Amino acid sequence: MSPLQVLGPDEVIARLRRLREKQPVSFSAFYSSHIGGIVTDPALMMIPFDDHMVHRGHGIFDTAAIVEGKIYDLEAHLDRFHRSAAASKLIPPCGRDEMRDIIIQTTAISGQRKGSIRYWMSSGTGNLGLVPAGGAETGFFVMIFPGLAYDDRYYSEGMRVMTTTYPIKPSLYANTKSTNYLPNVLMQLEAKEKGLDNGVFTDGEGNVGEGSNMNMAFVTRDGVLKHPRFENILSGCTVVRLLELAPALVSLGVIKDIVVGDIPVEEAKDAAEMMLIGSSIQVAPVVEWDGKMIGDGKPGPVSKAMLRLLEEDMTSGEGRLIDVPY
Numbered sequence: 372m373s374p375l376q377v378l379g380p381d382e383v384i385a386r387l388r389r390l391r392e393k394q395p396v397s398f399s400a401f402y403s404s405h406i407g408g409i410v411t412d413p414a415l416m417m418i419p420f421d422d423h424m425v426h427r428g429h430g431i432f433d434t435a436a437i438v439e440g441k442i443y444d445l446e447a448h449l450d451r452f453h454r455s456a457a458a459s460k461l462i463p464p465c466g467r468d469e470m471r472d473i474i475i476q477t478t479a480i481s482g483q484r485k486g487s488i489r490y491w492m493s494s495g496t497g498n499l500g501l502v503p504a505g506g507a508e509t510g511f512f513v514m515i516f517p518g519l520a521y522d523d524r525y526y527s528e529g530m531r532v533m534t535t536t537y538p539i540k541p542s543l544y545a546n547t548k549s550t551n552y553l554p555n556v557l558m559q560l561e562a563k564e565k566g567l568d569n570g571v572f573t574d575g576e577g578n579v580g581e582g583s584n585m586n587m588a589f590v591t592r593d594g595v596l597k598h599p600r601f602e603n604i605l606s607g608c609t610v611v612r613l614l615e616l617a618p619a620l621v622s623l624g625v626i627k628d629i630v631v632g633d634i635p636v637e638e639a640k641d642a643a644e645m646m647l648i649g650s651s652i653q654v655a656p657v658v659e660w661d662g663k664m665i666g667d668g669k670p671g672p673v674s675k676a677m678l679r680l681l682e683e684d685m686t687s688g689e690g691r692l693i694d695v696p697y
Contacts, residue, residue: 387414400481402473402513404464405496409480422510423503424493428551430510431455432491434650435474436518438685440484441692445471447608451548452492458547461492464509474513478695481515487651489514491550519651525568526678529658529670530647532582533562534636535570539580542603552584559583569647571660574603579634585649586610587657589634589642590673594627596620597642599634609681610648612691616680625676644671654678 378386391413401416402409410416424430433452436443449467456463463470474488490513497504535558539545558570562583571587572580579599581587586607588598596617598610620626639645643666645657654677656670684691 384414387417388412390414397517398514399483399486400477400513400515402477402511404508404511409477411480416514418493418510418512419496421496421499422493423495423507424491424510424550426499427494427501428549429459429461429503430491430493430550431459431461431548432489432550433548434487434489436650436685437478437483437486437488437515437695438692440695440697442475442478442488442695443685443688444608444612444691445474445488445693446691447612451606451608452490454546455548456492458543459494459549461494462509463492464511470511473511475693475695477513478515479697482697483515483517484695484697485517487516487518489516521652521655522568525652525655526670529656529665529668530568531659532569532571532647532657532661533565533567534573534661535561537561537570537572539572539574539603545581545604546601546606548605555583572604573636576633577636579636579639580604582647582649585647585652587639588613588646588648588677589639590626590644590671592641592643594643596626596629596673597634598629598631600632607649609650609653612684613648613654613677613681616684617677619680620673620676623676626673640665642666644673646674646677648677653681 396413398413398416400409400411418425433448435445435448474490478488493510494503495507495509497507537554537557540554562570569582571582574580579587581604588596590596614629617629640660640663645665647655647657654674656674658665658668
């Protein structure tokens, strides 16, 4: 083995750029409180290895959408971000107004008019222990990227899912949007290994929980839209907003009622429709679960109506869109 080199700053940056050339990414702007500014070169979008979010998972994140040059529902996401910070004993490094301004400015610098904004808060740098170093400054980071891509087949043909063998997170961790997504990753890998699209977490009482990174809703055979109660799963901003919008579907006769409560797995598998809901996937129908056909095995009318509701709200929702000063 040849001796390892001790590299200087210029060589490090050159090698980081070569790494990005081998594995190109579409990250268009990144803000880091560690450096106090924005970079647009993906090779420079870095977080120190001793940041506790990196080596201990002591950090949180959230994601908002950019739609037609506007940021959608940022306030709801910031509400959840601050709840997660409190649950994680993280002190925000700046006020909410400044945090919002950093997100908007980073979006503007990116030039992206469609995509996603992901932002993180970490407990800071300074040691490799469990407890943050004395005087560690909380980190705040913002990334602008195209968003997660899902197969068009999910919407035209529907998704196939399985009950995961991995246990659901305890409520504290499920409700906190931390960077520790190992159970979610393992669930998704397990489903992919079996040729399926996603997994389903269930709780110890045999009720439906959530998917890998999205919520789940069902339509009963008599037309009731049902969603699991939020005490033991993540309170998804997208599904919470859709539950606020869904009474319009009752008025139109698309559904008869809306119920949030425990949903036993066997009842859920007997539903007329099943759907996955999240800020990235939006509303995607599920047509098969554990090899059992859901409804008639085709995307149903309620999931399509829910998707239309969301798309309309994302482009014209009153008070939920923030203009970006490109």
